[in-house]
Amino acid sequence: MLAGVPRIPTPVNEPNRAYLPGSPERAELKARLAAMASETADIPLVIGGCDIRTGRVERAVMPHDHRHVLGEWHQADAQHVQQAIAAAAQAHREWASWPLEDRAAVFLRAAELLTGPWRATVNAATMLGQSKTVFQAEIDSASELIDFWRFNPYYAQEIYADQPLSTHGAWNQLEYRPLEGFVYAVTPFNFTSIAGNLPTAPALMGNTVVWKPAASAVLSAYYLLRLLEAAGLPPGVINFVPGDPVQVSAILLDSPDLAGVHFTGGTTVFQGIWKKVGETIARYKNYPRLVGETGGKDFIVAHVSADVQELAVAIARGGFEYQGQKCSAASRVYVPRSLWPEVRDRVVAMMREMRMGDVRDFRTFVGAVIDRKAFAKIGGYVEHARQHASIVQGGGMRDEEGYFIEPTLIETDDPGYRSMCEEIFGPVVSVYAYPDGKWDDTLRLVDATSPYALTGSVFSRDRAAIRQATAALRHAAGNFYINDKPTGAVVGQQPFGGARGSGTNDKAGSRINLLRWVSARTIKETFAPPRDYKYGYMVEE
Ligand code: NAD
DSSP: OSSSOOOOOOOOOOOOOOOOTOOHHHHHHHHHHHHHOOOEEEEOOEETEEOOOOEEEEEEEEEEEEEEEEEEOOOOOOHHHHHHHHHHHHHHHHTTTTTTHHHHHHHHHHHHHHTTHHHHHHHHHHHHHHHHHHHHHHIIIIIIHHHHHHHHHHHHHHHOOOOOOOOEEEEEEEEEEEOOOEEEEEEOOOOOHHHHHHHHHHTTOOOOOEEOOOGGGGGHHHHHHHHHHTTOOOOSEEEEESSOHHHHHHHHHHOTTEEEEEEEEHHHHHHHHHHHHHHHHHGGSSEEEEEEEEEEEEEEOOTTTOHHHHHHHHHHHHGGGGGSTTTTOEEEEEEETTHHHHHHHHHHHHHOOBHHHHHHHTTTTTTOOOOOHHHHHHHHHHHHHHHHHHEEOOOOEEOSSOEEOOEEEESOOOOTTTHHSSSSSSEEEEEEOOOTTTTHHHHHHHHSSSEEESEEEESSSOHHHHHHHHHHHHTTTTEEEEEOOSSSEEEEEOOOOOEETTTTTOTTSSHHHTTEEEEEEEHHHSSSSOOOOOOGGSSOO
């Protein structure tokens, strides 16, 4: 350890690159896309720093060209999951004793590798494997993940610096211990940055991790693991076990050493994990920390004073970027009837311009949805709306080559219609045009319609209406936007997470989240302990 008090560099947000025609980053990314598409990656488990090939393989394909195989990944069996628990336990002894600055240096180095030499690789894997456009990949797998890896060490240092009061006679200290046991990180398909953050945030705080990535995003997850190794992450700190989610989870959640779960994904899956942990509670050595960010049914509510063009752009971008597969995507919209015809026409005009197709064509705005299951589920909502609501624009679907669903705008006169209430997780926006005089009722409706409370926006140019919406929707969204779309949170600027059915709201990329991965020990040292058990008042007068 150095004799000095180290200071983590003050983080700044990574700027998004523009990928304009003729730019060097565009040429580099195009070359990486072509090279990656011509390979079939062989993706092992990585446990205790060793590659393990189980021979039971699944294919990673391009959602926009689903016959194109990008890689084959080996699936973990029960014995591998047990090995991962053992490897995490072994690595814990050493890793948990490292000072923060050494652990932080690994992730700060990972951030720098991702800004430069690894950027094109991780972006290309996210574009090909998860069907993100270049811009959607850049803001996620490059900029956001770089931000997580730069800001989290800074926040960790702030946590460590938070110390109790001491007197002259006694020195009080808080030691922010890593948890005892391993953390299970379960990551979703839709954000490579979340896949990178969920295992590394607990690891930064001194924990060791077993990481199960989503089956539909194994390619980008694998490249992240290799990047972390290149940054100097010691073997066994993060163990990579793609596999059947039910089988893998059953073993991990059954282990007495489970210290925490860091989850992002669907609400019912997280509820299942919570239930299983509840059933097993008496077997664990500690109460496992359960951190889960889950589903959303995110709203835009417009006041009659809203700017029509700003509102239309927010619906188009907030609803359809990344095919609506963002937990924060705008998916239910409330517009006053007097504004609706103009808003509708502007949104429809934008939707007609949106190019759908292969994301390697940089003119594409909308890629494919992630897989056949998602295609069928989203299609079910579109078909239902054909019968029971009105499809204003879109509704087309084709899956011969890729899983393509056109951006779709549904209008309904029933604010309780299923597409206004349930998470669809696709390029589908539902609109209810409310009577102009019913602003107060509409705010109550927005608050009560869905069990989720992740993101939401109000559009208005009237400050009193903004105040009113901000108060009425206090618990309806963990990330609330005024005259902005409900997507696009930036690390360090809009800490992200929702309450109610949307999760435990532990705000990824903030101190709030990192605090969940430590267990504080209070240490009191008395410099001159009393030498007599009696107190002064006990002396007879
Ligand atoms: P998902 O729930 O299907 O999968 C998430 C992870 O859980 C994957 O690793 C998956 O393999 C695993 N999993 C699936 N079934 C499981 C089971 N029975 N037991 C244990 N693990 C299981 O979600 P997804 O399709 O990858 O992602 C979409 C969902 O994630 C949406 O509901 C979205 O709203 C949510 N999401 C939320 C946030 C947020 O910050 N609130 C961010 C991104 C995504």
